[in-house]
Amino acid sequence: METEKWIDKGWDVIVNFGPKVLAAIAIWIIGGVIVKYLLKGFNKAMEKKGLEISLKKFLSDLVGWGLKIVLILVVLGTVGVETTSFAAILAAAGLAIGLALQGSLANFAGGILIMIFKPFKIGDFIEAQGQSGTVKEIEIFTTKLLT
Template sequence: MLPENFNFDLIKAQIVAAIAQYGGKILLAILVLIIGRFLISKITHLVSQALDKRKVDRDVQPFLNSLVNVMLNIMLLLSIAGILGIQTTSFVAVLGAASLAVGFALQGSLANFAGGVLILIFKPYRVGDLISAQGFTGVVEAIQIFNTILVTVDNKTIILPNGALSTSPITNISGKGKIRVDMVFAAGSQNGVDAIRAAIRKVVDICPTALKNVEHDILVTKLTENAIFFDVRVWTPSDTFWDTYYYINEGISKQYALDGIGAPQPALLNVALKQ
């Protein structure tokens, strides 16, 4: 039940007065919000197209799009606050204080953000590069503001914080566009150095992913009583590292069989045969 002193007419009059005073501003603010969001969507789309047209680095494009979107939304928020009669100077001061408090709470995220900016500026690696960092090796799928996304050779997704990446050693395996595949192969010393090298050379020469205008090394690296070891160094485009590695391994195994290149014989067996 309503209290005896409840004045419905007074409440009604206050509501009508509030609507008369603030209703127009609220409707205008809502209208500005709807139109503003529509325009921001169109502007960010145009910015994205302009960046593509000017061939801006694809690593930087997501960051710039996000930055433009955030700045436009802040401007829209300040405009709506002004329409509603909120003092924008006080609003900005409150927003700055809140940002400072959030900044202290998110120091790790800010470090990752700063690391992302440094990576985008100095480009120690790019999207598509094969890198090794923080104990992981994979292809860079995306450079985000806070994280870098790697995809390993076995298709696992690794998310690494940019803060750590910007302050720790990184090996850019594919940054030069070509890479050397280093392997070691052994064969029995009874086959002779020239015969073993010739068998290996056949495989390297027909490898479809080995570079044709580069000298590949087939070097004797170690001699034992019953084995000859070769360092095989094959140059290949960065994106075919593993294709080259597996092709050479399989090819040499087959070529050894075709050319009659035997495996190292145990020393004890040699002694027994001599007796």
């Protein structure tokens, strides 16, 4: 008698959650393929723009992680997990990290702007913040000068 109860409960779980799990697996597989194609297109667009290698790598990783997080939230929503709490946690974590790294993020944003708009390039002679020299290397956080 006890075994029949467990078998009935097992069938109920399979009937109720089986289609959701199968749909989540299908969304995970199809979504993974779509994310790969979107990243390839994004990388090709950055190559056409002629962005710096370090900037391309960073932006590609950033977009890739963002798309993967969205895919995970969609899969969890398909299974029946409430995703609003995850979105709130991600927003709170983003705010906390942004406030903690405020100075570093300003330098980071400046480095990205230099790489995108290219006001100077390697080999140019510049003067900045009382220092003058020839640009040796441009990175996201620093620009190295040969004085």
